Amino acid sequence: MAAPQVEGEKRQVRRRRKKNAQRRPLRRVLRYGLLTVLALLALPVLLSLLYRISWVHPVSTLMVKDLVTLQGYTRQWTSIDDVAPVAVHSVIMSEDGRFCSHSGVDWEALNTVIEDALQGEKARGASTISMQTVKNLYLWQGRSFVRKAMEVPLALYFDAVVSKKRLMEIYLNIAEWGPDLYGIEAAAQHHFGRSAANLTARQAALLAVTLPNPAERNPARPGPGLSRLAGLIERRAAKAGGYVGCVR
Known part of the structure; x- marks a missing residue:
């Protein structure tokens, strides 16, 4: 009984890792998008001083x-x-x-x-x-x-x-x-x-x-x-x- 339980837990861990791996590109895109927006907002502030x-x-x-x-x-x-x-x-x-x-x-x-x-x-x-x-x-x-x-x-x-x-x-x-x-x-x-x-x-x-x-x-x-x-x-x-x- 222990072996099937361990195998099931391994499958759950693999599924979580796969799901997290799929989320990383989306998070990366969102992070870069946010940084781009912040840079665009900061540009007029800096240029105005210049x-x-x-x-x-x-x-x-x-x-x-x-x-x-x-x-x-x-x-x-x-x-x-x-x-x-x-x-x-x-x-x-x-x-x-x-x-x-x-x-x-x-x-x-x-x-x-x-x-x-x-x-x-x-x-x-x-x-x-x-x-x-x-x-x-x-x-x-x-x-x-x-x-x-x-x-x-x-x-x-x-x-x-x-x-x-x-x-x-x-x-x-x-x-x-x-x-x-x-x-x-x-x-x-x-x-x-x-x-x-x-x-x-x-x-x-x-x-x-x-x-x-x-x-x-x-x-x-x-x-x-x-x-x-x-x-x-x-x-x-x-x-x-x-x-x-x-x-x-």
């Missing part, structure tokens, strides 16, 4: 895509001090009038958008320049609640560790102003044949209102609607005052 350094010139995910697909892109990095102040002011007044007063997220605007969406109204944007910057640096394009949920903490962190002036400088140099065309210097040269330092108030306003849809808007050949919008931004930029104090 991007505080003035001689570091960040690239956007769209620029990386253009390189990977062998399309290439045009971008000439320029210091914010070498950009016409009216151009900086125009972008702020067009894209994010509260840029200097919020901490990365305009909660009032975001809450209004959420309330409108819950009431079934058409969705509209509430992205700050900080949110657009982290989206361009770390995330993907297109509308997505998942992406928006990731934007918020990233924008708050980025705004906390990077100065407003440096943040604006990065945004101006990674924003898309046309197919494979990035940064305000390349945009000024391409559309108006002059450097960003020499943009007129009208040209600066036209470039600013192009940002929401650079694929379809051409600042060098604006239609009536784009011209009217540029006129509005030009007037706002002229009276920006304290709204732009953080980038001076």
